[in-house]
Amino acid sequence: MTSARRLGMFLMLIFLVCSSTLASKNDGDFSNCESIVTKWAKSSTEYRVKESKRTLKDLLFFLHIPRTGGRTYFHCFLKKLYVKSDECPHSYDKLHFDPREPKCRLLVTHDDYSLMSKLPEDKTSVVTILRNPADRIFSTYEFAVEVAARFLVHPNLTSAIQMSRRIASKSPGVSTLNIWPWKYLVPWMREDLFNRRDARRQGEFRTIKESRNPYNVSELVMPLLTFIEDPMAHEIIHNGATFQVAGLTNNSYVAESPTIRHCVRRHPVLGRYILDVAKNRLDRMLYIGLTEDHKGSATIFANMVGSQVLSQSQALNMHSDKFSANETGKKF
Template identity: 55%
Template sequence: MRCEIVHLMLVFFLLLLISEASEANDGYKQCEHKVKNWASFSADTEVSGNQHALRDLLLFLHVPRTGGRTYYHCFLKRLYSSSLECPRSYDKLRYNPRKSSCRLLTTHDDYSVMSKLPREKTSLMTILRDPIERVFSTYEFSLEVASRFLVHPNLTSVLTMSRSARRKTSGVSTLDIWPWKYLVPWMREDLFSRRDIRKLRGQVHLVTGDPYAMEDVVMPLHEYINEPITRDIVHNGATFQLVGLTNNSYFAGAHEVRHCVLKYHSLGDYVLQIAKKKLDNMIYVGLTENHKESANMFANVVATQVISKHKTSSSNSDGAGDNDSERHSQLPDMKTDANDKDENIYQNQKNVSSTGKDYAIQGNWTVGKLMEAYNSCVSKLRHSQADRRVNSLKQLYPANFTKEARKQVPEALIKEITLLNSLDIELYKYGQYIFGKQQEHMTQSMVHDEELSGILSTSTYRGIYNTPSWKCVSLSGAALMLLLIFIFICVSSRRRTSKVKL
């Protein structure tokens, strides 16, 4: 009897395992079908043409923690006046297509924002960062911003203050911006929870140690990287952003496709290939680690074309008169959407995008002047950011996040972060390849321009006097001068002869 019961139980478990395996296989096939369909659609929507040529609209896909804020303030705001900037697409302050005159859109949105834009008239640029460093930076920045709220006695006080502040201002808070809209409140709640536990324990003195493992003060890094929200937003975030599959996507099926890739890692190859194609079609791909080289390349590849367009636009407007309606009629029409915000929200977006001093001088810029202004701006911006970081992290003492502290993180944890960001690792390698190709193209273009300039400068004199027509004119002039001299001598001789005869 016992043998029969054991036999039946074994058969039951075997059938259960077969059923689960079948369901898992069906789940994989369904996911594979979804991802393949998405990849096929994404490949079909690629824009053809010369990716090095600047089109009417420049879209800066700002991958978080890559130094994009520096580019925006120190480069782009000096090249584009506020009137040419689109409302920045930060989460609920998403891109509004009613402002058809814009020429620049900087955004944390993902690639799906292209569905709102004139695809054939838009150039894309982005900056990539070493994925391991980007995870560290994301973790630290989340803590930095969240720690600013620790001046309050409790979380309830924070929420009350936040609601009051939002009613009084129409400005953009870090909490409005993707992905900090999700990461900072989560980290803020965790910080208050840990502080409350310390108070209950009566802990006053904390031992200084590894800041990434100081669980009495902050969420340890090893815990952070394995949280569901981190897996969904942070890991492989650059790849998902470049293909339009973040949780901030305009694409309705983004959530399902992304989670299929997170569940079945082998499907990530489809996403990676599409991401590489996106990089291929961008006018500029910078690297955070190659900061100086990237800035120089941006100035010579993108900025020169922006300046040239400004000069052309200025000369055309001077000839045709300063007519706003005529100029706007030449701008690309942006696509509209049934879910557009009302006019009041659009006005708030417009105000947000045009705040601050307008540094743009448009056509008066040269690459040299731009780089001087950029270097000065970067120095000031880094100084202010460093001061703010130090003041914010004082709330987390004795946790002290430095470059030296990063080097002390266990190798096993680094390997785990590497595995969790396998797509971003491969994308970054490809970005380095693209960066090298861009440098080659820039060098060739600069050499060609120098050679052309040399030819024009030397041919200015030679071209006038060494052509056959000018040689003929020169010879004819010399002959004419000789003839006049001969006639003058003959006439003078006759006069002297006549005088002698008289």
């Protein structure tokens, strides 16, 4: 099976995972939704590749889909390939850098593809990693529980803002609680954890020792099925990778993004337009990795992207040295 076919199947699966109760095609707003979605899709699809997509451009935009192993690429590859001054500051948080700044050569973020509207498109290469959607959703659930549970250790921290400030005071980096999608998922999970803890204290749940079913931990944490079926998960996690590549998350720069997501939830048949745009954008990317083929993907990344970054850096250093020499010559 070719890589392109596998990627297409992964994205297709995303539209089959955990569907909500949806309206039929005969609903009165279907025509209006179809008009909105198709208009956006037409304006978002690019049919020509003006130059080789395999050539690294001036700015590398790592579109980091959550829970795909992207941190490994960032720490083991990109942070070693680029010097600190090349990284766009606070990129995981929000767009806090000037895209016209020539020294900003690496942008790593959970922001979706709509961020390209703020970047010099003709000078930007995009890379990403995809993962089986069922595994990615389960991993998202586990991580949301893990981060939210830290609040139980610090009961005096009553809000995500306080926790964020505490973390920020100890580290110059961007807090997880400021990053999409965790800035939405963690406070939601934290509130649920505290409600369940309070219910245990009030005797509504049996104590942990009294529970006879080791697989029923609802006294402690939101069950996975409840998590999956909650409207919060439908808004952020279901079809999350596809909407992120399409640039339509609830963190999008596209004004009509909420309307388009609403239309697709009500009329799943319209999802094919979102899928087509996402596949078109994947086809134009410099590199796409697969979490399930981590070793193979990492090898391709090193050969395709890493080698070009090194060549690009050497060329920039030679240009910088030549410029310095010319300036020195002018002084004498």
